[in-house]
Amino acid sequence: MxxxxxxxxxxxxxxxxxxxxxxxxxxxxxxxxxxxxxxxxxxxxxxxxxxxxxxxxxxxxxxxxxxxxxxxxxHGIELVPFGSEYYPLSLAFTPNPPAILYVKGGKDILTQLPGVAIVGSRDISPAGEEITRRITCQIVAAGYIVVSGLAIGTDANAHKAALQAKGKTIAVLAHGLEEAKPKQNSRLAQEIIEKGGAWISEYPMGRPAQKQSFVQRNRIQVGLSAGSILIEAALNSGTMTQADFANKAKRPVFAVVPHQPNNPLNLNCEGTV
The missing domain is CATH 1.10.40 (Ribonucleotide Reductase Protein R1; domain 1)
Structure with missing residues (x-):
């Protein structure tokens, strides 16, 4: 063997x-x-x-x-163990990398990393949506894969913008890959695969999502990326754990903040100001 x-x-x-x-x-x-x-x-x-x-x-x-x-x-899920030629070096050189990556959509995309992670609020504002779209288009134009978590809000907007810009995107999930959750984004998840992207998890099939697994998947998003862009992050939001993991991995973090003190765009940025 x-x-x-x-x-x-x-x-x-x-x-x-x-x-x-x-x-x-x-x-x-x-x-x-x-x-x-x-x-x-x-x-x-x-x-x-x-x-x-x-x-x-x-x-x-x-x-x-x-x-x-x-x-x-x-079920179309491939396993990539630590040390494999397909295991991303950008992830291997982070604290506590997963022993095995479960990949649905083709593991070749792992050789095209690192990408750029775009994450943020689930309750994204219209201005935040437009900013996400513009930034994502620039990231795709620069040749990077867009990494996010398929959550409602910023994540979904980043994935959609990447696909609309003819780019590839990876959804990092907090559960086994027999299906993608949340269900509201199941069609988007299928489109990610159909257009050359992938779903990635550190969990085998049958493993349900738990509160801590959502936190831990952020470290994988950091590891797959050259840097993370935070859009509309509240002070105690899960998005801020992405910044924590990025700091521990010595990866750059970029945050969208209001360009004037009176916040004319009404962005929710307490966590990143």
Missing amino acids: HSDELKNTLGLAIQIGKLASDQSVLKFFELIDFERIRDIRDLTQMVNRHGVLKEIISETDFLIANAELENHHS
């Missing part, structure tokens, strides 16, 4: 069986010499030898993981 296949099988086995934290998967990738492993039996022995899991892993666990791997493939 190829080392990428072994990593994917191991990662799925741990994630499905909840045998360790998702971050522990990356630790195994660093500990194990996958080039020396010939088959599942070798992998089972090697993993148990390190004794990091909550319980002993069996060959049956790996067989279940292999079946789940095929299930992902049948």
Whole structure:
């Protein structure tokens, strides 16, 4: 088996069986010499030898993981493990990168990164929509992929503007990729794939979105991007976690703020002023 296949099988086995934290998967990738492993039996022995899991892993666990791997493939979802030639270097060199990226829409787009992340308020104003459109068009014209989170508001506007400008865009999701959420943006999500973009997640199929997973997906958006542009971010908004992750990753953050003290555009920018 190829080392990428072994990593994917191991990662799925741990994630499905909840045998360790998702971050522990990356630790195994660093500990194990996958080039020396010939088959599942070798992998089972090697993993148990390190004794990091909550319980002993069996060959049956790996067989279940292999079946789940095929299930992902049948849904058009590819797995890209850390260390793969397709794994974006811009993401690899950030704190706490995902061990596995789940990709729907074709993994070749990962070789065209870094892009530029455009995120902001769900309750975007008409002026904010126009600013998002103009900035996105400039980003596409400069040859960058637009990265966002498919949320209602700024995210959706950035994706739409990228597609209208004949660019490619990536939606980073906080759940498994059997479908894209929110449902209000499901047609937009399909159009992203149809026009050469992709959905990306760090979670396998069947993993529902949770409050913390929305926060953590922001670090992936940062990692896939050369910089982040924040549009209409309130003081305690989730958008501000994007800025926090960008600072930790030493990536630039750009924010749209009112150009005059009396805020003539009525933009909601308390978080980025």
